[in-house]
Amino acid sequence: MEIDYYEILGVDWDASPEDIRSAYFQAVHLYHPDANPDPKANERFMKVQEAYAILSSPQKRSAYDAKQPVDFKVSPIRVSIQYSRSAVQTISEPQLLYALMEFVGTQELDDKKIPPTVYCIVIDRSTSMAGERMDMVKSNLMQFVRQLRPQDLIIVVTFSDRAEVVVPLSRVADANRMDQQIALISTGGGTEIFHGLETGVNLLRVSRLGRSQRVLILMTDGHTYGDEDACFELGRTAATEGITIHGIGLGADWNDDFLDKLSSLTGGSTSFVSQAKDLKRFFENQARNSSVLYSRNLRFEFESDEGVELRYAYRLLPDTAPLIIENPLVLGNIFYGKTLKILLEFQIAPLPELSHFLRLAEGKLWIDLVSMDNSEPKKLFLRVNRPVSQALENELPNSALVDALARLTVYRMQEKARQDVVDGNTEAASRHLQHLATHLLAGGDRELAHAVLIEAEHIRQSRRFSQEGGKRIKYGTRSLVHFSELELDK
């Protein structure tokens, strides 16, 4: 392909003539030499003219399309976006706008094309893991191996002050030998997560078999000290190589902020395990998902107009987790037959009178399909934008969006209380928790509401969250955000 005219205008291959026309006018607005003195803009402007000359003519466009590679036309993902308002308003104060994005894979599931998954389980074997906790991990891990598909592979690494490889890369069929190796894991020493993580990531790097999926599951019950940033750096690199990291926190004393951030950086999520059944459920989900992964680690590389700030991003489906606001934004994985659902909150500064169009976030969506016959990441143009309108209309937002926000509001109230504690404002923290409890009570979550009220009292006395209560509330309200697929069909 010589020049991608569609990319220059930022439209998809199936864009209507009307879409192309409006994309052209938008681009002219941005790059016209009269409006933009930058010499690069002039260069870009020439390309825009050239692209429009081809794409605006049906004959030239179809001749151009015919020259493109075959898979060029098949968009692997269908995207739909709903906004809280149909237009941005010209008002003299800041405003919020929400966008609910849904991504669905368009190709059919073909079992033969799903590559094997390599799981690397990285287990904290520090002293605090001794006894029941380690036994629970061992037995669940042995079970997990038996739930996987025959082509899948397993690595087990343990760490304390240093890391050891317990099970080198092995086939699932070797489960019995693996059991013996797992059973021999002993506990003792401190918690230095970076050592374990580095060993795990390196083993996954060298174990790349064709298009295999690679997942690292980090299990810990403690805090790591001083190597957090090194872990994040490693997580970022691992993500670009297609490795997803999931975190599992055992008991009450682990560092949830750390695990949340590390897993979110790679499109994974973190689970709170307080009982054996939580761990069982996590592993069952993993085993089920590995056979239906469609695209890993969807990333959105975007630009926004001046005055637009992406304030908050949250993944509602298939699992729920707040996203880390970065560019590119890591959105998560897409599974066959399941929707990936992301909610974005934009804050928009007062707009100049003359603007009539606002780009909230526009750019490339990088799609890394798992299926065997796709080797290069594909990109799709994604535009989150709104016209600007003078009129102040009173419109009702879409009910799916309001429902999603209602669930998220409960979770964010908990986040707010956490921030209050960090700021030293215990009064506000306990007030926010009381509001949260009222919502939970009204929703029938008596148990969680009770935990929240106890926590509010705890904060008044000790000025911080308790280890256990804080996590219970965080992951409890997070699980309330979860939609079941059933509800979506309604």
Added chain:
Amino acid sequence: MIICPNCHHENIHGAIFCGECGARLISTNLTTQSLGSTEQSPIAGATTPSTSVVEGVISLHLMESGQILSLPSQSDFTIGRATEGQPILPDVDLTTFDAFSQGVSRLHAALRVANQKLFVIDLGSSNGTRVNGQKILPHIEYPLNHGDVLALGKLKIQILFRK
């Protein structure tokens, strides 16, 4: 700027839920749904007034008007008054009994039945809840017996609860 009708917090234009207390800021024509709940409540609004007391059923005797409300068999009820734009509607809406001027909060109290015993929980109401004249602490369960007088703000309700 949008001022929250519940807590008077000033929210940024375009907000849909209050950033301070989580109340819904827009009124919609949609069916009401509780925040965070996964299923819709089967009852809403006041139940039909009746004059007889049925066994095994909780009834509320509104002492001012003399009316008796029988509550359907359900283990949890919230009591309050419904207003427009409210995120959570109470199961029992007392608006028609002059609740506003009597000082009843939107979500004032909850009644709960467990093991054939009845409890009341004040949900942090503005004007408080009294059981037989005694003020109760918010968010804590208090047992109720047949004949007890519950005061939500100034609105007095006698509990009729035959086991």
